[in-house]
Amino acid sequence: MPNPPKAPNAGAPVTAGAGALEKIASGWMHTAKFLTTAPTLQFLPVLELPEIAFVGRSNVGKSSCINTLTQQHRLAFASKTPGRTQAINLFTLGKQGVHDAILADLPGYGYAKVPLADKHRWQKVMANYLVSRKNLLAVVLLVDPRHGLTELDDLLLQMLLPRVEEGLKLLVVLTKVDKLNRTEASKALSIMQLQVAGAEVRLFSSSKKTGVHEVSQLLWQWTHPDIPSEATPPLQESSDSAQ
Numbered sequence: 607m608p609n610p611p612k613a614p615n616a617g618a619p620v621t622a623g624a625g626a627l628e629k630i631a632s633g634w635m636h637t638a639k640f641l642t643t644a645p646t647l648q649f650l651p652v653l654e655l656p657e658i659a660f661v662g663r664s665n666v667g668k669s670s671c672i673n674t675l676t677q678q679h680r681l682a683f684a685s686k687t688p689g690r691t692q693a694i695n696l697f698t699l700g701k702q703g704v705h706d707a708i709l710a711d712l713p714g715y716g717y718a719k720v721p722l723a724d725k726h727r728w729q730k731v732m733a734n735y736l737v738s739r740k741n742l743l744a745v746v747l748l749v750d751p752r753h754g755l756t757e758l759d760d761l762l763l764q765m766l767l768p769r770v771e772e773g774l775k776l777l778v779v780l781t782k783v784d785k786l787n788r789t790e791a792s793k794a795l796s797i798m799q800l801q802v803a804g805a806e807v808r809l810f811s812s813s814k815k816t817g818v819h820e821v822s823q824l825l826w827q828w829t830h831p832d833i834p835s836e837a838t839p840p841l842q843e844s845s846d847s848a849q
């Protein structure tokens with residue numbers, strides 16, 4: 607399998623420090639626009655641009671995370687009703703004419719009330735996507751730290767392992783950390799770092815906007831690897847941003 611694609615340099619000015627990087631990453635996220643929706647992998651357009659997929663159990667906050675990162679309330683369809691996202695939804699990033707990455711919002715898994723046939727169908731769609739999508743650069747796995755990794759999260763991680771070994775990037779986002787106090791959040795972060803050694807882990811809250819800059823910057827850096835490293839200062843300690 608070929609290495610994940612690199613983003614073309616969209617020409618962002620990247621010669622400044624931390625504040626400028628934060629602005630670049632946040633401005634880049636804000637350019638997100640809906641591209642298309644598809645019920646299965648075969649209906650997705652074949653794209654060269656690096657793609658970042660948001661996955662995780664139903665209702666964990668994937669669509670909200672995309673909306674928060676892109677600073678757009680209704681880009682991805684978030685809802686209290688689990689199973690709201692029922693297709694693979696793609697969004698472009700980058701200015702018109704210089705798109706340089708794709709965000710993919712995937713349907714969640716594991717919701718008990720979904721009929722078994724639908725459950726299996728979605729697990730198959732997701733497995734197909736994660737194993738076969740050629741332009742997949744990174745996977746953002748959202749996990750609710752109150753529940754930790756579920757059995758299906760573990761299965762997904764196992765499925766991803768061969769691709770991670772070939773260069774696929776993995777970020778575990780511990781979401782809804784507004785529900786935890788600072789000590790609980792910091793403990794959840796340490797545990798997850800041990801459980802997914804080698805992957806990145808960040809704390810996040812859509813309601814409190816925790817971790818938005820950290821996640822945006824990491825995704826920007828991953829999709830713009832050719833930008834000199836002195837322009838990309840170390841990310842802040844995620845645990846500092848816990849509420």
Ligand SMILES: Nc1nc2c(ncn2[C@@H]2O[C@H](COP(=O)(O)OP(=O)(O)OP(=O)(O)O)[C@@H](O)[C@H]2O)c(=O)[nH]1
Nearest residue numbers: 665666667668669670684685689690691714811812
């Ligand atoms: N407190 C809190 N609630 C959140 C957060 N993120 C999402 N939610 C809530 O969680 C529910 C589910 O959010 P979604 O973003 O639709 O979740 P999803 O993972 O996309 O769900 P599916 O599409 O069904 O897989 C909604 O009621 C959100 O308002 C968060 O950071 N904190």
Ligand SMILES: [Mg+2]
Nearest residue numbers: 668669683691
């Ligand atoms: Mg959703």
